[in-house]
Amino acid sequence: MDKEKMQRTKIHNWNKKIPLYMLCLSLVGFVSFYVIPFAVSFYYSVVDNPITKEYCGMGNYMELFQNPYFMKGLKNTGFFMAVSIPINIILSLCAALGLRGMKQHSGMFNLIFLIPLAIPSATAAFFWKNFFGLHGTLNKFLAVFHVPDVNWLDCKYSMLVMVLIFIWKNIGYDMTLFLSGLSNIPEQYYEYADVEGAGRWWKFKNITLIYLMPTTFVVIIMTVVNSFKIFKEIYIMTGEYPPDSLYVLQHYMNNMFLSLNYPKLASATYILTSVMVLFVACIFMAEKKISENLIS
Amino acid sequence: MMKKKKMSLLIFLSVLAFVICGCADHSGKKAKSDSGAEDVSQDKEMQNEGQDGDTPEYTKPEMKGELRISCFIEPEFLEPAAKQFMEQYPDVKIVINGYMEQSNTPREDEYQTSFNTGLMSGDGADIVFNSFLPVTTYGEMGAFEDLSTYISQTPEMNDENYYMNVLKAAQNKDGKIYIIPYQAFIETFGFSTELLKEHEDIENALRGKENICFSEVMDFAKRLVAGKNPGENVFLIGSRSTVQIIQDLINDSRNDFIEQEKKEVHLDTEKYMDLLNSVKNIVDEGWLNMDEFDFYNTEYYIAASPSVAMDAAAAQVNPQSKMSYFMPLADKQGNVAVNANNCIALNSSSEHKELAWEFIKYLLSDEVQSLPSVSGLSVNRRGFEKSVERWYNSHDISGSLEDYRNLLQGWVEQVNTCDMLDGPIKSLLELENEKFFNGQQTAEETAKTLQKQIEQYLNE
Numbered sequence: 001m002d003k004e005k006m007q008r009t010k011i012h013n014w015n016k017k018i019p020l021y022m023l024c025l026s027l028v029g030f031v032s033f034y035v036i037p038f039a040v041s042f043y044y045s046v047v048d049n050p051i052t053k054e055y056c057g058m059g060n061y062m063e064l065f066q067n068p069y070f071m072k073g074l075k076n077t078g079f080f081m082a083v084s085i086p087i088n089i090i091l092s093l094c095a096a097l098g099l100r101g102m103k104q105h106s107g108m109f110n111l112i113f114l115i116p117l118a119i120p121s122a123t124a125a126f127f128w129k130n131f132f133g134l135h136g137t138l139n140k141f142l143a144v145f146h147v148p149d150v151n152w153l154d155c156k157y158s159m160l161v162m163v164l165i166f167i168w169k170n171i172g173y174d175m176t177l178f179l180s181g182l183s184n185i186p187e188q189y190y191e192y193a194d195v196e197g198a199g200r201w202w203k204f205k206n207i208t209l210i211y212l213m214p215t216t217f218v219v220i221i222m223t224v225v226n227s228f229k230i231f232k233e234i235y236i237m238t239g240e241y242p243p244d245s246l247y248v249l250q251h252y253m254n255n256m257f258l259s260l261n262y263p264k265l266a267s268a269t270y271i272l273t274s275v276m277v278l279f280v281a282c283i284f285m286a287e288k289k290i291s292e293n294l295i296s
Numbered sequence: 297m298m299k300k301k302k303m304s305l306l307i308f309l310s311v312l313a314f315v316i317c318g319c320a321d322h323s324g325k326k327a328k329s330d331s332g333a334e335d336v337s338q339d340k341e342m343q344n345e346g347q348d349g350d351t352p353e354y355t356k357p358e359m360k361g362e363l364r365i366s367c368f369i370e371p372e373f374l375e376p377a378a379k380q381f382m383e384q385y386p387d388v389k390i391v392i393n394g395y396m397e398q399s400n401t402p403r404e405d406e407y408q409t410s411f412n413t414g415l416m417s418g419d420g421a422d423i424v425f426n427s428f429l430p431v432t433t434y435g436e437m438g439a440f441e442d443l444s445t446y447i448s449q450t451p452e453m454n455d456e457n458y459y460m461n462v463l464k465a466a467q468n469k470d471g472k473i474y475i476i477p478y479q480a481f482i483e484t485f486g487f488s489t490e491l492l493k494e495h496e497d498i499e500n501a502l503r504g505k506e507n508i509c510f511s512e513v514m515d516f517a518k519r520l521v522a523g524k525n526p527g528e529n530v531f532l533i534g535s536r537s538t539v540q541i542i543q544d545l546i547n548d549s550r551n552d553f554i555e556q557e558k559k560e561v562h563l564d565t566e567k568y569m570d571l572l573n574s575v576k577n578i579v580d581e582g583w584l585n586m587d588e589f590d591f592y593n594t595e596y597y598i599a600a601s602p603s604v605a606m607d608a609a610a611a612q613v614n615p616q617s618k619m620s621y622f623m624p625l626a627d628k629q630g631n632v633a634v635n636a637n638n639c640i641a642l643n644s645s646s647e648h649k650e651l652a653w654e655f656i657k658y659l660l661s662d663e664v665q666s667l668p669s670v671s672g673l674s675v676n677r678r679g680f681e682k683s684v685e686r687w688y689n690s691h692d693i694s695g696s697l698e699d700y701r702n703l704l705q706g707w708v709e710q711v712n713t714c715d716m717l718d719g720p721i722k723s724l725l726e727l728e729n730e731k732f733f734n735g736q737q738t739a740e741e742t743a744k745t746l747q748k749q750i751e752q753y754l755n756e
Binding site (some may be wrong): 049051052067069134135239240243244252253255256257258259260261262 | 408409412416430433434437438439532587644645720724727736737748749752753755756
């Protein structure tokens, strides 16, 4: 009996260790390919030249804030994130709520929203370039109404075009996360509210939104991360030197890499990472505070 | 609590010290050495300087080690040359990484990315065969070794043995040489003999010329075809796309449009827009419309046409040739350039710099330079003689060998500069000008876009 108990304890202990071992494997990869290179790249951010490696302290960082191209990239990236992230989250939540309420064909619509995720960036970029280009489909359509041709990829609305492309691509992803969050809200809560005579808005505000809060934070973080990936589409559509309104931080970094200017590249990466870490930390703090309020 | 405060203060002071140290004035140091290459070269010069201090002594390194060579397209002569070198020095191993040959879908930007990664990780190739890399930028960053010191320390590299004007063609205003041409690729232009018969004044003007700039080529060509019907059987310029013509016209007076060293661009000007429109007019008039012409069954005349030096000289010495008055293409100041794409660079971080230099010397020696696979004109005088003679004997060239050789030699001796415009700038020009000729944008839009893009490239 003791032997059996011991064996069970052994298995129990082993089962407890397995996740740790598995995490260790992942951790080794993360440390080797992200943490260490990131730490090493700090060295490059404090030298003036990647070959002579002369120490220059924070000189590169200070130069970056005086560099009009870096500032332009920072401004455009900020604008893109400020516009695209809230819109994408709101629309994906609406889509998730709509799909959840659908009695028929919800699976098909779910699939339709997810299709853009499966389309390679190059293909999507080719399609959108042909759609929004000067001689593209949109201008051909607008010409029917005698609207003059607009180069949508090189005008003051270019970034909004990118916002649209971003939403098209990411709405399905966020929607899926929201759908999983919504499925975790017990139906009884809505039934109790119905019995009490609560309206739709009240149920949405006091049940759906509250219980979706943890999912919303995950969605925010994932959308922020995904928003940086719009560079791929912009790069494919407009190249290394896009119109002013489409120049994002990654363009600057990419061009610094090609011109061997690793110090500037590393400094820009550190600035970007610091902003990101700060942002994610704020999100976690906000989540913690809201969760505490909910519990109390 | 006090301990925590002390720790915080200590950390703050450390960070402050770190920042202040870094922000201190390094201009003194920088003035002394503005690139890694210069540092290394100066050290090398100090080490090798003889007792008298003026004449550096050359010490041959131990011929042992592995040399890695990076190239986008592997030149044909490289592999046999490497084999011969390894046979001479069995302890030397040469590894050639030809990106084009190794990749299924070779792309220039991917090659540059992989090249940069190698360079920065300290695992870069020792010798680089340049194709399109931004040499000026790499030189400024100290990625390429300044070869002027190596040349001056190699006694056999003199005017007697080499066309030193070609070897030093890429010398910048500070006297540094980051790339050395391994062959003198000179572009020449000639004119239609038949059309010249009708224009004695043009023939007289061409007779005394040693070289010609592209705008002159265009002017002469336009005068030669004046009064004829465009596109029927007379064409203005042969083997030149509209985008290339624009590039040639920019090269005529490069500094009026792009001053790479000063990082200034002047493309958003009437001058550049006029240049674009003038070429567009030629296209619209049909002077370049060769696509649907039946060249095999119709007699035709091309007013001016480019040719590689060996063929151009063959045509020039032949009195029966359809094209005549071939001469090297120059800029408006008469500078004849070699192409930076046929050049060799030395990685400044290489562990075997001396050995690499020995191999570069071998590549420039008459042994390699006279190989049939060295397609351009040799930079080595003996190699030049041999390859010219071989070309003369293997082709049906009218005129004497001496005339042929003298003509080519005269052209090579005119070389005094290297076309160092960065590849990315050329690509931007090509891309945007193409859009203009396709009707996707106006001359003004093209000029503005290029101004912005190239300015950004140079100042980013």
